[in-house]
Amino acid sequence: MHIWGTRLGKPKGVLTVEEQTKYNDVNNLFVGCIISNMSDSLVCVYIEEIEAKALWDALVAKYDATDAGNELYVMESFP
Numbered sequence: 001m002h003i004w005g006t007r008l009g010k011p012k013g014v015l016t017v018e019e020q021t022k023y024n025d026v027n028n029l030f031v032g033c034i035i036s037n038m039s040d041s042l043v044c045v046y047i048e049e050i051e052a053k054a055l056w057d058a059l060v061a062k063y064d065a066t067d068a069g070n071e072l073y074v075m076e077s078f079p
Helices: 004-008 017-036 040-046 052-077
Strands: none
Touching (some): 004 017, 004 052, 040 052
16 A cells, blocks of 8 residues: 555655545545554544554554563563
């Protein structure tokens, strides 16, 4: 689908009308894919995010730190 790069945000510089339309379509597809794979309780929290970068940054901030703590615990558990 070629939407993974959208998580980095809107391209810098002035976009043509075609580029802006393409970006909007890809952004909506990315946000839709992420939201559609969430549980109902999480959809209520993140449904307000309309920009792919903002949604991705919020998810990374929330869940990336949890994973780091789990990895640290596992590494410390084994000598």
